[in-house]
Amino acid sequence: MHATKLKTDVLIIGGGFAGLWAARQAARHVKDVLIVDKGPRDWGGLGGMSGGDMITLHADQDINEWMDEIVFFNDGLCDQLMMLDTLRDSLPRFHDYEAMGHTFTRDEKGDYVRIPQRGLTHVSLTTSAPTGKGGINMRAALLRSMEGCSVRRMGNIMITAITKDGNRVSGAVGFFNRSGEPVFIEAKAVLITAGTGGWKASYLQNSMASGCVELALDAGARLRNFEFIDNWNVPKLFAWEGQTVLLPLGGRFINNQNEEFMAKRYSPVLGSKTDTQYNIRGMVLEVRAGRGPIVFDTSRIPEECMKEVTPAAGWMKLNNDKLKELGVDFFKDKIEWMPQPIASEGGIATDLEGATGVEGLFAAGTAQSLPTGVYFGGLSICHCATSGYKTGEAIGRYAAGCNAPSFDQDQAEELLNRELSHLGRAGIAPKDIVRVTQELMAPVDVCVLKTDRGLRRSLARLEEVKHEFLPALGAEDPHYLCKMVEARGMLKLTEAYLRSSLERTESRAGHFRADHPCRDEATPLYWVEICQNGQNMVIERKELPMSDYPVKPYRYYMDQFTFPLDEIESFLR
Amino acid sequence: MISSIDEEKCTGCGSCVKTCALDVFRLDTRNEKIAPCMAACPARNDLREIHYLLQQSRLDEALDCLKLTMPFPALAGRLCRRPCERPCSRHALDESVNIGGIETFLGDRDLARALSPVPRRHIFKAAVIGAGIAGLSAAWYLTKSGFPVTVFEAGEKAGGHLRSDSVCASIIDIYAAQLQAMGAELRLECRFPLTGPSWREELEDLDFRAIVIAAGSELKGKTPCGLELSDSGRIKVDPHTFQSSVRTVFAVGDAALDNASDVLSMVSGRRAAQAVGNILQGANADMGMHVRLHTVASRDVSGMEQRSPHPAGSDGSLTLEGTLEESLRCLTCGSRAYIAYPEDCMTCFACETHCPAGAIDVDPFKEFHPRHLDRRFIGGRK
Amino acid sequence: MISHLDQTKCSGCGTCFKTCPLDVYRLDTDQPELSPCMDACPAGTDIRKVNYLLQQARFEEALECLHETMPFPAVTGRVCPHPCEKECTRHRLDESVNINAVEQFLGDLDLDTPARVPVRRHVFPVAVVGSGPAGLSAAWYLAVAGYPVTVFEARREPGGMLRYGIPAYRLPSSVLDAYIERMKTMGVTFTCGVTVGEHASVSLHELKRRGFHAVILAPGASRGRTLPGKAGSMSGVYSALSFLAEARSEQPVSVEGKTVLVIGGGSVAADAAITAARSGAEKVHLVCLEQREAMPAMPEDIRDAEKYGISIHAGWGLDAMEEHTTGKALRFKACTSVFDDDGRFHPEFDEENTLELEADIVVAAIGQVVDAGDFSSELALSPRGCIVADEHTFATSMEHVFAAGDAVTGPATVVRAIRAGREAAVSVHHDIIGMHLNLNREGHREVVAPMPLEGLEHQRRVNRKELPADAPIMREGLDMEQAMTEVQRCLTCGSRARIAYGDECMTCFFCELRCPAGAIDVHPYKEVLPRTLEMMGGSD
Structure with a gap:
């Protein structure tokens, strides 16, 4: 089989809005940027299918009021520094969009149309025009703005693993998902903007299958916030x-x-x-x-x-x-x-510039984790632009300042053969695994009023499926090989969800435990993080750096609700 | 030297294929338009292709082709009324092809096959209630697609109403054994309380995601819990997919159809199996199931040679020789002949003289040159 | 959930296939009707299928399909005048697909992978005379079919016009040599420095004696026409072909610091002029009979000539040339028309309107002639000296002898010669195994109706990067990313889309929204999934 070998300075996995923003910026620092996407080259990811509405802090709005409200909305569990950056950068990116030719709605007076979110007073999104086509227009504007810069883009490539040169990344491997032809990509730095993943619930148009979970964990990055989902x-x-x-x-x-x-x-x-x-x-x-x-x-x-x-x-x-x-x-x-559980709100833990802690590996967009299960419309559009921009800068500067790593072709081929060896093999259909994950998530005591019993029940079934069926997965043709990789990722995503949900023994923000229906006030606020040890997921807590944060939580969104505890308790029986 | 076949004139009768001693010709049987026999066949067997394969002595391939639409040819050959034979083009010429006899022969060959387990392709299990021929048919196709299948049968043996005939009973025993060899589970003496309130829950608890009810006529008038009934008291189903009013429940054979022939019962099992596969993947039940078919007009058989059917045994059966001979009588209506090995032609003109459509042109010269200005050889090829 | 695709409405543009991120669709490109590009391609290449395979990154299959009609895509991708692109549907929409550049990309990709050695299937050896595009093509297809082939070539190295007529900056020797090496690996024997003919070193009779069962003559039309009268024999006056051939040799014609004047308006003239400019000529003129818009040279050749600062004088015919001590003085008269009403070459002039130019070197690119004199006593020749061969079977007047390429047609394109070589090889095969020559030949196929353009998105064409004037080649071939991007623009005219993986559909409607033909119907109801409230018993 012909093997395609590509070489670039910055490799961006995922050609949605975050990846496009990042590419634009990175291209100012390095000679070559390559974006690959498992979908068509120009589809622009989920942003291209959205309404295009954007959370934007306009000049007449007060960032402190917003932050106060956001911390309240998230019941204290908010990466305030990242949120501050996002809010501060929202208006410049908003104007960038307009400069690219995108239109935000204006009312009869010529003002932007701002819709307050979730019953909050200050936080609002700004709508795109016309209704229903905003995302398409944003995508077109972003793609237009890429013309002339040294960004190359290729579609229908499924990346299956990130390669390393010692501790730093050296590139990635994958295959063309309609031919199964191998692809080897050498890169100085790698950015993951492939989203996190979801449960293909046929809403939000084509919601995600799996994005970064497997890639990131295998590369040694840490995940965070997987107990939170877009239900x-x-x-x-x-x-x-x-x-x-x-x-x-x-x-x-x-x-x-x-x-x-x-x-x-x-x-x-x-x-x-x-x-x-x-x-x-x-x-x-x-x-x-x-x-x-x-x-x-x-x-x-x-x-x-x-x-x-x-x-x-x-x-x-x-x-x-x-x-x-x-x-x-x-x-x-x-x-x-x-x-319907749609998507995970977990992501890769990074610093404010998108660095993961693995040298040369960055993440941006929904592949990072900003929302904690409670969500206001337009946040992803905003964050993809701000983090894409910021991380693009960071990765561009990083790649410009370092030498090329050494790409181990043998390692790469071995990684890829693990996938390609399934090609043509009769075995369990990937779609079945997808449906299993959907079934594991659907019960009420798993996805809404979580209980230890419900979560463990799904986890036990997941482990069964993992052991019995994962080794027997088959891929009749390259199309199914791609779906197979996705299905495996979805299973991992689901495992991350279940384990993280078990770890957080309290209720807060979007995570609700029927067996722990209150906030744990005794323990300092923490995130639930995941890393990989061999084949196992290791769950850890990481305390929030509250001393660095401007807002000390004093009021909580969840306190506005009067869910009857006795009725909730009935779910435990 | 064979020169050309006029595609417009060719009717695909295969005379050239059958006449040429040097094996110059082949048929292309792919045609959206189906032959008259195929249109009449309730199972939509590709009789044209099956007979063409037999004409080439490709017995196993012919049987494989038959099994795509007819799971138990050894039964169909014996039970079917053979509506295919009436519209057979040969009916107007001499006698229709002994299609049923051919099917029976292939069916008997089928019974001798040793089958091995089918690799598992699906996680989710399907249940079939009733091991009559409709249920067995559904189970057969589901198992072939890689689903884990359990058939629940109330009686001591599989076969349903066909057990009353001893020949059919022994055939069914063989098919049931083959089904198990492929990996399906057959639970005998296991009556499923379909009219009870919790039969669906019970099956769900056993992790069956789709249910095919093939319990026969005994259910008539008694509603399995939660299912709508038709006017005649049977389970109401979609005519193409056999899906009941409950998405994951299907009903086939006498449980759903009025006065269904045995062949139609088997067909219903096959279609339900396909629909089950669709819904378990999350597609619509009828995905890939709507195919428009056009009939080929019965051919004009004037000018064709008569040829009597091969004598059949007293029970209508054919020997191997008889089957191959009989298949040669088939006119493979709607196919197209083409010149496959022209270099073997030795200009005997037999194909051209036998072609009833006058579609073949054989050039009288053995090798053709555009000009004969100068026939000086460079030494000649003597 | 995707419900239905109406194939009767489908134009095959592939928009659904290229839009759906879940990969629901596929195309069927094996259709009875040709796309417009396929109809225009002299080689008969299934451009539609090649492009579709490449859109899916099925590189090997794309090459296999391409090789059925085109043995040297790395050559034709550099030199073909690409008549396909003029007929390309996108030509009417935005810009034609860069079929030629995609072909070059595939050809270069091919040369990067090792050659496959064909299985020897036949006993009877075949001789091919001439190793230009026709001869090489014939030899290639015979070798692929399993015949032992020997190629006889008069010059020192194989290639014919590909080496001696086309300049290296357009077709580097390395590309040609790679194919020659490939063919040697495939079992083809090249015997150079040997001419074939009645009075040459090897006669047709001798070939027979040596055991060749058939011969394909492809000696080409490599003799340049000379200027009439005494001008033709002046020193410092060259035919374009000798000028170009010598440019590739150890002793090219020296043009350093000189003024070179090229007469002619075709691609060969442009090649000569650019070669002179690249070799250090101080000034280069190009003078031709045709008006600017009617020049036979490819538009990109004319653009290239201008890039090199060549002065183009269009619409002038040579009247007189005189040798002076300071060089040659040429006088041209204005050409008012080139062809008569019947389309025959019959230039008319306005004697009063003249142009005077001076030059040190004059290169005449005024056509080529077939040099088949050596077969005149054995084979039927046309009045213009071409070998007479049947237009379908390429059989000559002599049994077991076939002819192809410029020697039959007069000077024509590389791609036509390649087609002819392939067909002649087919005829040889028929001949040897004893089959009617006319049998199983490619029949006529209809062309699809023009695709409606409404609803199709405009996309900018990816072009090969222009290199500086002093670079060894003029343009850089497309890289993988560029080729994959450009090939997506192909609308695969006349194919039919189908729902291949219907269960992947997530009801986003984008295929239906973007289908220009309105052929797709997506049902608004989603896939049925496990539902939380339903599981609790709380749903209708």
Whole structure:
């Protein structure tokens, strides 16, 4: 088989927004930057499929007020230094987007449209125009801005391992995912911007399979925040985006007695205008009490806002048109919604410039870990730009200042052969592993009201699957080889989730333990981190450097909710 | 020297293939339009391809092709009404091809096959309730696709209503053994309480993700819990996928169909198996199942040579020689002949004189030159 | 979930295949109708399939497909005038796909991998006379088929026009030599310094005596036409072909510091002019009959000539040339038309309008002639001296003797010669095993209807990087990333998309949104997954 050998100064794994931002910046420092993506070269990652709305701290807004609110929102568990950087850099990146030709919505007065998030006072996102096409436009603008600079991009390459020269990275190996042809890439520095991964829940369009988990762990990097997930509220049967806009405008979740149960029982302050993780808890309790199904009610959204929330372009419009043809009207019918674990909010632990601690290895974008299970819309778009930019600078300067490492071809071939040896082998279909991970995540005592019992039950099953089926995975053709690598990554991701959730024996931010429903006030705030020892995951706690942080937590978002502890306890039985 | 075949005129009757002593010709049987026999066949067997393979003595390949759509040819050959034979083009010429006899012969060959375990391709298990031919058919195709399958059968042996016939019973025993050799689990004397309230939960507890109900007519009028019934009291199913009103439950054979022939029962098992594979992967149940087929018009058989069918045994069966001979009577309607080994032609004209469509042109000269201005050899090839 | 793809609407543009990040789609490029580029390709290359395979990074298969019709892609990727690109659908949309550069990339990739030695299948040896593109192609395909082949070449080294007619800056010797070495590995024998013909060192009869069962004549049209009258025999006046051939030799014509004037408007003239400029000529003129827009040279050749500061005088015919002590004085008269109403070469002039130029060296690139004089008594020749050969089978008037290339057609392109060589090899095979020569030849195929352009995204073409004027070659070939990027622009006209891995679909609608033909239907309902509330018994 023909082997493709590529050489570059900076290798970026993942061609989404973070990777594109990073490439632009790195290219100012080095001769050659190479981006590879397992998808098509130009698809621009998940950002290219989003609404393009962006958390932005505008000039008339106060960073201290935002930080206070964000720390509150995260129940104290916030990387405040990284968050500060992100907020500070949000406006410059916002303006950069405009300079690239991207358009943010303006109202009749010519002002930007800012939507407050999650019932917070200060934190707001700024919307992109037109509704439903923002991400596409952002992607196009970013790609246009890459023209003329020394960034090369290649699609349909699946990276399977990062190579090392002693302790520093020397490049990566992978294969073209439609031909199975090997790819060897020599690089001075490697940046992971491949996201973290998720459970392919068919929402957020093509949500992730697995991104960096295996790559990072095998390379010796540390992971963090895997107990937190995007357990997103979605219509049961079809996709719909824009909840973060619908809720503030009057959308509500109601039970089979037409009650807005959040306002009535669990969320006296915010009602439904809250983070998804809390709405989901309410949904679960309602269903348990026999008041399901839960539907999304739009009747309280003012008429003048309907135009804004009715999809006008892109996939959202097509989706809406087709649903209407099937006799489904989102704004008139009672549409049943359902929580669904979509994506992990964990990521690779890095310093403020994206350095992982493994020499030459950096991470940016959603491959880092900023949100802690509670999420406001537009944060990823913001953070991908700010961290992409910042890490691009850092990795560019690093690569410019060091010599090329030595690339061990034998090591690389051995790493790759472990994957390619599956090609053409009849064995367990990768899709089955994917579905196993979905099943492991779905039970309520695993993904919403977590319990030790539920988590261990899933973990035990995961270990069974790992031992029985992973060695027997087959890949009939290169397409399935790529899916096989993803499936393995998803299993690892799920394991990281379960183990991290077991470790955090308290409830905080997006993580809720039915068997530990309160905050652990006795222990100083910590992150749950993961590293790899041989084939095993090692879970550790790392204390937050509170003394370096400007905001000392004094109020907590989770305290606004009145989930009945006795009902929650019933889940333990 | 063979010169050309006019594609427009060729009807694919295969006369050239069967006539040429030097093996110059082959047929291309791939055609979106199916032969009249295939259109009539409830199992949609690719009879054209099967017979063509037999014409070339490729017995195992012919059987493999048959098994793609008919899991138990040894039964079908004996039980099928043979609707294929009526529209057979030869029917207008002399007598239809003994398609059923051919199938029975291949079926008997099938029974002699030794099968080995199929590599496991899937994690999720499928359950089949009832080991009649519909259930066995579903189990066969699911096992072939690499699913772990368990068949629950209330009786002492597999076979359902066919056990009443001793020949069929012994054939079914062989097929059941083959199924187990491939890796399926057959649990006999295991009655599944389909009408009980918790049959689905019980199966889910045993980690079965899809259920194919093949319990036969006895269920008629009694609703397995949670399933909608059709007007005639059987389980209501989608006509293509045999999916019931519950997404992961399918029903085949008499449990779902009214007055189904044995062949249709087997077909329902196959289709349900394909649909099960689809939903367990997360696709729509009918993915890959809608294929539009056009019939080929029955050919004009004037000008063709008559040839009586090979004599069959008293039970209609054929010997090996008889099967091969009989397959040669098939006119492989809708295929196209092509010149595969032209350099072997020795200009005997037999193909051209036998071609009923006048599609073949044989040049009278053995080697052709564009000009004959100067026939001076450079020494000549003597 | 992806529901349906209507193949009757599908134009094969591959947008779905290139858009879907989950890899749901594939294309079927084996279709009865040709894409416009395939129809225009003189070699009959399945450009659509090659490009599709390359889009998937299936390098070996792409090369295999390319090799079916094109043995030397590293050569043609550098010298072919690429008529395919003019017909390319993208030519109507933004810019044609850089088919030629992609071919060069594949050719260079091929040369990087070891040659495969074909299995010897036949007993009867075949002789090929001439090792230009036609002869090399014929020898290649015979060798691949398993025939023992001997190539007879008059000059010192094989290559014909590829070595002696095309300058090294366009086709480096190393590329040609790599193919020659490959062919030797494949079992082809090259015998150089030998001419074949009735009065030459080896006659056709002698070839027969030595046991060759068939002969393919491909001696080319390598004699340059000379200027008429006494101008043709003046010193310092060269035919372009001898000028170019000598440029490759140990003793090139010295042009250092001199003024060189090239007469002619085709690619050979451009080659001569640029060669002179690169060799240190102080001033180079190019004078041709045709008007600028009608010059037969490729547009990039003319651009290259300008890059070297060559003065192009279009629309002038030579009237008189005189030798002076200071050099040659040439007078040109304005050419008002080149072809008559019937399209025949019949230039008309305006005698009053003249142009005077001076030069030290004059190079005439006014055409080439076939030098098949040595076969005149054995084979039928045309009035212009070409070997007469059947247009489909390439059979000559003599049994077991075939002819291909410029010697048959008159001066034409490398790619046409390659096609002819391949077809002649097929004929030899038919001949030896005793088959009707006309049998199983490639039949006529229709071309697909023009693809509608609406809805297709504009994408900038990736071009080969221009190198400085003093670099040994003019342009750098595309690297892997550039080639993979450029080949995505190919719209694989006439293929059909299909849903290959339907269960991967995650209902993002992007394929449907971007399909220009509206052929895709995505059902809005998602894949059914385990659902938390359902598991609790709390759902409809």
